[in-house]
Amino acid sequence: MARPLAFALLCALPLALPPLAVAQNQPQVRAASPSELQSFELREGTVQSLQLPAGGWERFEVPVVLDGRPRTLVLAPYSIRGAGFQLLVTDATGTHPVSAPEETTYRGMVVGEAGSVVTAALFEGALDARVHDLGGKGDWFVQPLARVLPYAAPDLHVVYRAEDVLPSSAQCEVGDVHGHGSPTGAPEGISELRYCDIALDCDVAYYLRNGASVAQTSSAAGYLLLDVSFIYQTDVEIRYSLTSLIVRTVPTYTSGSNTGCSTSGLLQEFASRWQSNHTSISRDVAHLISGEGVFSGTVGCAYIGVVCTSNGYGVSRAVSSNNAQNIQLLAHELGHNWSATHCDSAPPCQIMCASIGGCTGIGSSFGPGERAQILAHKGTRSCLTAARTIDPNPALWYRLTTLFQPTLSLDVVNDGANNNRLQMAASGAFTGQYWRFTRSGFGNTWRISCLWQGENLPMDTINGGAENNRPILAPIGAWTGQLWTLHEVPGYPGYVALTNDFRGPHLALEGFATSLGAGARPQLQTFGPFTGQLWLLTPLGSVSPARSTSFGSNCVGRAGRPTLGILPQGDGPWIGETMSGEVTNVLNGMASQLVFGGRLASPLDLGFLSSPNCNLYLDLGLLVTIPVGGGRATFAFSVPRSPFLVGATFPMQALVIDPGRGPSNPLVATTNGLDLTIGMR
Incomplete structure (x- = not known):
């Protein structure tokens, strides 16, 4: 079983098979x-x-x-x-x-x-x-x-x-x-x-x-x-x-x-x-x-x-x-x-x-x-x-289940000896059960990869031996076993059959080639279609939601109360994407710094910097200067596509420094803080 999301070791869900x-x-x-x-x-x-x-x-x-x-x-x-x-x-x-x-x-x-x-x-x-x-x-x-x-x-x-x-x-x-x-x-x-x-x-x-x-x-x-x-x-x-x-x-x-x-x-x-x-x-x-x-x-x-x-x-x-x-x-x-x-x-x-x-x-x-x-x-x-082909959405993650056993998902083995081989397992929030389809560049075929091992290890096909025609995650290359086609199956709306260029259209991925329950090993077999070859692609949307939660208060500066926020409003950081934000109520000539660090046990009053009622909520682990213009300071940064970041939360605050302040204005005006939780979608 692949590493669970949000750094939590999730237990497999109880197997709830349909009546038999x-x-x-x-x-x-x-x-x-x-x-x-x-x-x-x-x-x-x-x-x-x-x-x-x-x-x-x-x-x-x-x-x-x-x-x-x-x-x-x-x-x-x-x-x-x-x-x-x-x-x-x-x-x-x-x-x-x-x-x-x-x-x-x-x-x-x-x-x-x-x-x-x-x-x-x-x-x-x-x-x-x-x-x-x-x-x-x-x-x-x-x-x-x-x-x-x-x-x-x-x-x-x-x-x-x-x-x-x-x-x-x-x-x-x-x-x-x-x-x-x-x-x-x-x-x-x-x-x-x-x-x-x-x-x-x-x-x-x-x-x-x-x-x-x-x-x-x-x-x-x-x-x-x-x-x-x-x-x-x-x-x-x-x-x-x-x-x-x-x-x-x-x-x-x-x-x-x-x-x-x-x-x-x-x-x-x-x-x-x-x-x-x-x-x-x-x-x-x-x-x-x-x-x-x-x-x-x-x-x-x-x-x-x-x-x-x-x-x-x-x-x-x-x-x-x-x-x-x-x-x-x-x-x-x-x-x-x-x-x-x-x-x-x-x-x-x-x-x-x-x-x-x-x-x-x-x-x-x-x-x-x-x-x-x-x-x-x-x-x-x-x-x-002719059997039509289906184009999945390359921007989405999917769960793959079959009509034969809808409670079991296509998963990746993680036990050493059989590492990166595929199995059918109880559905859960595991990165080895989240699949993405990427255009291969070879006709209307797709590479299929999972969140756990990433796009550089797409689904391939074993050739020969005791595991002939079984799928495995293998290094990306111009191999026909990595080029998959999704076929519409008349009579079964919403389901697709999966074939690849290596074995051709007469062999389709069967989820239950070796046994009928959890632990079954998929294999390419003669296309029936059988219910174990009918795959339902369920879009997962946000596997784990991104969040931005405001905390603390801002203080009054020369341009008003500077406010820190994420764009679009209420959004948060997503792995593999760019997160944008802004600090409002900032005048030209002011300087703005983003602060990343740990939460202080109690807010630090900056009165000693001629900034009464302005509180710093974080230690100064990292300061990043952001440009100011048009009454606001803006920033953007990329979140790495790493599943291990999913669910992680980090705080952020901004400081607005005003060297041209009047005697009644603070030298440093502070914004509210934000707790940012990294999500996946």
Whole structure:
């Protein structure tokens, strides 16, 4: 912990975390039965009783057994809804907006697994989740058993590895549909985060598969998009923003399970309906999630290379009993919209394999060829929203906290061995928690320094070793690890993500990379954004106020009573700034001296200098002559930018010497005294 302000050793504030729903016990685990495995199209898996919150979009944690080991998932609310999101319902009276239910989507991590990512949805005490690439050994999925087997107890969940999903006969038809768009191929496009507005349409069959519940249908579709958005953001720096969701509670589409890849069907019917009836819905692409049919044959279809065009449509029959296949299907069909083609003959091939889950199996990445196609198409799409950068005020000090743990501040370690490394610590009036942003002179980037160590030790990035990508305060230089950018994060007004030029825009500063509470060590990690990567910059104003307090009295001189004051009136000295002041009622020809010294035990009457009733309040430690003109004497001096001066108080007085006085005037007229307290702002 850095040196506290005002020379006082402050104790860390008590940690007051927000309410946290905690599952206390490890789950009961058994092997899934053959009938359960068959129902979920799995070769292996377990059934676990999970203790989960009943509801409320709040942070929670849940124990689960993965790969034979007890783990804890920590999940925090994460929104996929864009600004102005609307939920519409089609019923017997038509299509109309309704109040959107509380969101159910989360992102989080596995405790003890650095860099781990979990995407999840919690609906009425049932959890859908995906643990991405746990320990480099592949993905794990969690699903409620009762969604497929209604007789099951509500706390029972099937837990399985992606590699245990059985091969499927489901596929996407090969080729472009009716010549709408064409693959762009060509070189890789710009690799920067872009936001793509998407609208989803859930047909009545999908609504019925989700308990004939608008809220459950909204949650199920939102979870699919949440996971797909993470895949796209990680692989091609595209994040989806859900602008509208339509839930059809009555039959609307008449094509059944015919997706329309070879002949007219759902795709064409969907596009025609939206082009005729939903032109007012903002979107860069729109997608129909259908519950028709079974998960075999042609289950998806989409126009190719059509993002931001009038043909930006696709269809996914998300009817598999396991989420792994439904997520892969949606990611696949949206890939066609982005101009990606099938990759069966160009391994490694996962998402864009023509057979869903075929080629190299269920996965969460595009191959190099499809990635290049998507990035090239992305680079030509002017409708996409770029993440804006934010300019902080370089004149202010800021406290940096995260949405994940708002009671903890970014701080600097001061313990010798780990000196100048960063940590999350209980918020307090510590100079290691006061941060300033200074323009670097290299583009729109900033250096970040703290009050404790000053601007010559800005925040840098460790390169390599056990502490790779962790921030540290290091000597200032033209190093890209010291050049930081502040990004606006849509959906989280007031929060920013922090990246630097060394690691690029895909790695953002995560406050809780090593643990979840005080003492956690920040680290640059893949940009989610996760709530630990969402930083709130709170301007601190005056960290410690400056004050000037008058004491004592002045005596009458030839020009009246000389008065000592600070300009502007009532202000005081601030570190790193210039303090100005004046002595009024001074005539030309007089001399004025500022007196700095210690307070006398009792005032000294200067009657012995022919100055009756004029009192000196300080010892003459230092005398400074100040110029006189225009009826006043003025002065100004700079206060060093040293945090160790903050809170220090020193007295000052002025003497006005009048060699041309008359017999009734004092030789030395004294002003009032001032107690000056140095502040920081």
